[in-house]
Amino acid sequence: MKKNATVLLFLCLGLSLSAQWKPAGEKIKTEWANKVNPKQVLPEYPRPIMERKEWKNLNGLWNYAIQEAGKPAPAKYDGQILVPFAVESSLSGVMKEVGAKNELWYNTTFTLESNWKGQNILLHFGAVDWETEVWLNGIKIGSHTGGYTPFSFDITPFITGKTQQLTVKVWDPSNDGPQPRGKQVKNPEGIWYTPVTGIWQTVWIEPVNKKNITTIKTTPNIDQNKITIKPEIAGANYGDVFEVSIYDDSKTIATGKASVGEKLEIILNNPKLWSPESPFLYKTNVKLISNGKIIDQVKSYFAMRKISSKRDANGVVRMQLNNKDYFQFGPLDQGWWPDGLYTAPTDEALKYDIVKTKELGFNMIRKHVKVEPERWYTHCDEMGILVWQDMPSGDDQPLWQNKKYFEGTELQRTPKSEAIYRKEWKEIMDHLYSYPSIVVWVPFNEAWGQFKTVEITEWTKNHDPSRLVNSSSGGNHFQTGDILDLHNYPGPELYLYDARRITVLGEYGGIGLPLEGHLWKANDNWGYIKFKNATEVTNEYIKYANELKKLVKTGFSAAVYTQTTDVEGEVNGFMTYDRKVDKMDFEKISAINKEVIDALNHKSN
Template sequence: MKKTLFVCCALAWALCAQAQWKPAGDKIKTQWAEQVNPESVLPEYPRPQLERADWMNLNGEWEYAIQPAGQAEPGQFQGNILVPFAVESSLSGVQKEVGDKNELWYKRTFTVPSKWKGKDIVLNFGAVDWKAEVFVNDVLIGSHKGGYTPFSFNITPYLQGSGAQKLVVRVWDPSDKGYQPRGKQTSNPEGIWYTPVTGIWQTVWLEPVAENHITSIKAIPNVDAKVMNVTVGTSACASSIVEVKLLDKGQVVATGKGIQGQEIRLGVNNPTLWSPSNPYLYDMQVTLLQKGKAVDQVKSYTAFRKISVGKDKSGIKRMYLNDKPLFQYGPLDQGWWPDGLYTAPTDEALLFDIKKTKDWGFNMIRKHVKVEPARWYYHCDKEGILVWQDMPSGDMGNSWAPHTYNGGTDKQRTPESVANYYQEWKEIMDLCMSNPSVVVWVPFNEAWGQFDTEKVVAWTEAYDPSRLVNPASGGNHRPCGDILDLHNYPGPDMFLSDPQRVNVLGEYGGIGLPLENHLWWNKRNWGYIQFKDGEAVTAEYVKYANELKDFVKRGFSAAVYTQTTDVEGEVNGLMTYDRKVIKINEAKVKAANEAVIQSLSE
């Protein structure tokens, strides 16, 4: 009887907890919002390129409080928040703004599984915007600045016994009042600027590890040499040995050993090359050895892919993929959600935009002034979509200069702002370094916070020589990097060119179609031009695509259409913000896109 009563009480408590959480506000939502279960939020392992079998997801309901900055931990919290959805989002269950004068506090407890006894415990955060300070059992154990990248702490020394452990996170985010990278977040959303995002917005998890364990994997292919160069970082001393195995459909095709931090070369005869038409991935198994014994082992994956610049038969500089010219064509992808803001409601939702992009005949995505969770890049790797990765803009100003080749005066930043830019850009590059889908780095967009362009580009090229660098997409143009990138709305135009670099149309289009019952707000919605139905939008899209084909022959090697979805006040998406309506005739758009891509090889 007592056992039955206990089970009933536990079930009632679980149902009550689920009933307590609900999305906040009355704005539009995606279909996946209804699938969010507070007992199992984003349950997928969050780091596919360094995967451990044993882990504990800490997503779910935490306590939260918003209070003036500088105060001690509140004695009483204000309610529950669903992690990892930003506090301003509907799916957080809170939907409150924090602002630069306040701090956001999180609190929860966890219990370390008994089977993890004897292991070190690592606490991982996918991303927290912007400054996070972490307390375990009332001890401040560390902090991290940077809104877009993962960080971890070994919390073993701070655990107390085998019972409940207290975890508190304090967050401060000045949004557009600070110098930090923040993309399109603003305290006054309108037009092309969106709602602020504060706090935990990616998965939080625990995992048991050996005292000496693997912390990072960098895999960079050398297609010409038929070699995969792998560098493994560990927490171990230099005498520990790492072993890397490359597997093709379960069969080991290459093995190498070395000490941590040293590049290991794995040779493969006739490797299968990765491309949008054949996104072929190899599995990796990485093992840390001490005295010949395996103390840590993780799963990973990689691919053989080469991105380069060469001249076509007409002497025009083009982007080459695996030594063949390929016109790269895709949408500007903001990566925002009406219910989760920076965070997709589910992994299925995260994949949806990528699959639709492929369905429409595109082969590339420009990830615009935002960084995604590691699983988004994993999906791009698996689905076969090229990615241009923007640095989220910050410390912004209107330092526009005339569209002249050498013109322009860069905005001045403080030394603190400059140092923070490089630190965050490095961490973003580290996050995406081993993803074969990522082929272009974009340090600046449209002069938004642009500074020291030649220095930033040189640093980026030196840090990752394996990819191309697009110095400033539509920005103050400088004679550096691999690409000259023009923006022109609404239709394509080539008003400037550089015979020494690849020329691309980094943004165009912006064809607007506001659809009732799928709008974020009722005030003015933004679009460069607006139509009244999908048929007219499709016709205009196809017209621009046909015009673009002529510019391809003149020298454009890539183009980016604005944009994948509506976002808040922007109604120029190929689908609505809630992803419930595709605005265009998909078959006609796909045919037009494939014709543009094919025009480079004609």
């Protein structure tokens, strides 16, 4: 009877928590908004490229307060917020602005699992925008700047009693500051969107040994049938070793050991190559061994693939995938949601846009001035989609020249602004290094925040020589990096050409179709050109694709169509912002997209 009463109490408590939360505002929402459960918010393991068995998700209803910057922690909170949805989003249950003059405070409690005794506890934040300070049980334990990469703290020394109290403070200046922010502005309109402040990716804890694996860096070399694996280890001593087992499905095909701090190179016999057509992933198990005892182990994966460039028989420098000419074609993907803003409502929703991109016949996505949660990149790895990863833009855009090589003065960023850029770009590249789907780094977009282009491009290339670098997408072109990237709206045009580098159409299209009942804004919606129905939009898309086919043969080696979905005031997506309507005939689009891709190898007329 006592047990039944306890169960009933927990059920009532759960129902009470659910009753306290509901999406805020009257804006359009995706179908996944109805599937958000405040007791199980984004429950999937947040770091599938390095997975441990034991972990605990801290997402859910926390207390929040918005108050003037510089004040001490609030004595009383304003209400509850659903973490990890940004405070400006509907799914947070709050939907309030913060701004540069205020700070956002969070407070919650959590308990540790009983079988974690004797282990170190790591507290992980997937991403928080932008400047974060963290307290545990009243003690400030750390801080972080940067809105797009994970950070963590070993909270073991600060744990007291059964229940732990976690307090987080966030300040985000939006477009009042020079920091990377992508499309966020205080007054969204046109191509600019709502600010995102605070926690927007999963918060979680996990138990580890004092000596533990922190990251795994994998570098494939298909020319030598070799994979290089180097884990980073915290707390290791001389004599500690790591062991890697590699699996093809469930079959062990290779193993190797190395001393901590060394690289492990493993030769694979007749390796299976990864591509969008055949996205094969090798599974791995990485063990940390000290004094003959396994003290940490994680599951991971890698792919054997190569991205490079080569001049073809006609003298055109082409992108190559696995040493073969390969035309990359995909949408500009903003990664925004009407209900969650930066954060997809569910993992199913996060995966959905990639599924639809494949359905459209594309083989690539340009992830535009945003970094996604780690699960998004794993979905790309598993489903087979190439990714161009933009650096989220920030600071100013004083001069933009796109029809000729740049002859003006680059942006003079302050030393502080430069330092922020370099720190965050390095962190993004390091964080995403081992995801095989990423094949191109894009440091600058349309002159926005663009400074010291040659230096930043060379530094990016030296930091990761395994990928191509698209130094300045869409303008302020310098003869540096691997790619000359042209933007042209609405139709494709080859108005500049570089015989020494890859030439690509980094943005075009933007065909608009506003659909009543699926609009973020009732009026003043925006597209480069607008039509009245799906047939007209599909026909216009096909017209541009036929033009693009000709330009593929004469010089373009990749193209990016704007865009995956409508976003706020923009109505130029393949889908509505709520993902409820496909705005073109996807079968016809898929067919013509495949013709464009095949045009490089002259498979179609």
